[in-house]
Amino acid sequence: MPTTSFDIVIIGSGPAGATTARVAAERGLKVLLVDKRQELGAPIQCSGAVSRHALEAAGVDPNQEFIQEAIYGFGIYNQAGEKTTIDYRQIKPDEYGQGEGQLPLGYVVDRRRFDRYLMTQAERAGVEVQLKTEGLGYQSTTNGGCAVQLRHFNKTFEVKAKVLVGADGLQSQVGKWAGLQTHIKLKELASCLQYVVDGVQTNGLLEIITGQHWAPGGYAWVFPKGHGYAEIGLGVARNMTRHDAQWHLEQFILHSFFKDRFKNYRILEIQGGGVPLAAPLKTQYADNLILVGDAARHVNPITGGGIHTALHGGLIAGNFLADLLQSGQKPNKQNLKGYQDQWLEASGNAMWKLYREKTAIFRNKDIAQRDDLLYKTMSDYFSPYSEYKKI
């Protein structure tokens, strides 16, 4: 690699890392973006739902390259199958739909294509990108910058940077290198499994099924996946059940009020992961380092949604770093705290509020009351009048 000195080095090219990289490069910074994978987005650990607003706000064109299906609203179910429908095609027919002048509310994206698209946009903005490159460690140096050790096709090398950005997901090692408190409690990490299936009808809505019986501590979902496919999945809190996500998913498919709807299902893909239903990290910065996306736990603690929050955090991080470095300020932890402050102001404080709401629901020991509360909270959350509309 010819260049060994950058303004920022970003480890992890998911939505948060690639957006930070693109925005910083557009603002004139010299950026290296690395990812240990050979193909981004895989193995998929995400259902892929994102609002149109989230894409637009981050300057991402809703491109057919990654869109699998347009979404127009939500169907929220309680344990017995009673339903709250929030279909924007009916609520605001002038704005939402498939007709001329109408738009979707959001999309289900293919994370493999989406992540590659975002990386490509970063590359076109001037970012140097290296796949098959893992981070090994970093140290602050006496000149106020840092040295980052990387390995690419078994070759270890070092680059210099002013700021290292940890965008390496929920399993973040970068945060641990900095000694940040990144540990997530078992009860706050939903254990999730989903099948991409053929043979299950959907109609442009994200369907969410609540209730202790189907998904203790989490919820189940049925999302449209394009080409007539669907995603059926769920997440459970393992402190609330003796069974794993796979067992619960089988129960949901074979025995829930959707069993007739699911009877011809055929599994096309199997995906899973841990989804934090937790608070954001209290400290997302250190000397020469910030965290973004899942690594900073920028995830909605009620829905587990993380694409919107990753794009949004990336936008803030990229702009903040450009402002900081171009004004000649030192990238020490006192100054990098400004990134977290900006993020809290823009969306973090609302995320903390959501976390407290979620915690209050699950603190209730009465299962029936808890189920009612979760159903109501989910239904309110997705309503057009929700105070959290754009979180």
Added chain:
Amino acid sequence: MPKKEPVVFQIGWNACIHCGACIAVCPHKPGFITAFDTIAVNTPCDIACMACEAICPVSTITHQQVSGQKQDIWS
């Protein structure tokens, strides 16, 4: 609380979906991982909190005590 006995984790690779949930919930210092997005195998874990086994969506992590005895965390 008495100190837990160190354990060694095994992963049934046939069922592993490489989702990384086990790493996400692991309280170890950086590096207690494999190259396949899982917690370390064949390496003693002296924390023995078993959160990795519990979070696994497909229950494909098991452990033995370093003394050699196999255990089920749910029993």
